[in-house]
Amino acid sequence: MAKHRPNRLAETLKEEISQLIRVELKDPRLGFVTLTSVDVAGDLAHAKVYISVLGTEDEGKTSLDVLNRAAGFIRCEIGKRIRLRHVPAIVFVYDPSIEHGAHIAKLLRDVEVSDDAGKDETHDS
Template sequence: MADAARARKIAERIRVLVTQGLDTLVKDPRLGFVTVTDVRVTGDLQHSTVFYTVLGEDADRAASAEVLEHYRGRLRSHAGKGLGIRLTPTLEFIPDALPESAAHLTEKLRQVQERDAELAAARSAGAYAGEADPYRKPRESDDLAEADQDEGGAALADDRPGAAGTG
């Protein structure tokens, strides 16, 4: 078993070599715009999985998958020459689900943004159930003096316990 650091280094080198091989070796016009996103190598360095994406529609993806399968041996040979290790790992090409996941997340974010806009519109059209400011404010001294006098100008008796003038 190789250590994990060596496996990562070999996987990164395979990614670079396969990308170079796609540019130089593969001359098939059916090959679309292929991007190698990740390479994983088993612990014994015997097998590698190459994840890729293809820009375009389903037909382009299917055609590119056929081309990659057809050129798999040549790409493995190219990678083996560049790696310089005793045994060249086999290559397995797997389409990466990254674009579909990103499209799904983009759709969900768009839906959330629409809901937020609806809530903001409902919030701006809404009104308070009671007064706009439900908190009591202390009376000013002029308002207090007017409230303590009756219509004739006589002072009203203060019925509160402990108030001055009650006995």
């Protein structure tokens, strides 16, 4: 039973933080950010928010820096929106899983294309 509350809070935080990023944060340095997941500690005191950024590596680092600087504002806004005794400390972490998945998909497409080219050459003989 102790694991259900952190999971519920993580889902709620994910929804609220994505809404805040979309609507409230107006920093022009903030790129196209996607929240991939939120991990809340068992004691509900800390939350890691994993993000992915569409764009270059520099844009990703800049967006991560902007979000970590705005973490206090985001935490304050969450405190106003969600009824909690203590709002968890928020840390944003870069999540490379989307880029990794895209890279693997590209490799698989490349292998498929080279396989199709190899089959065409063997059937022509």
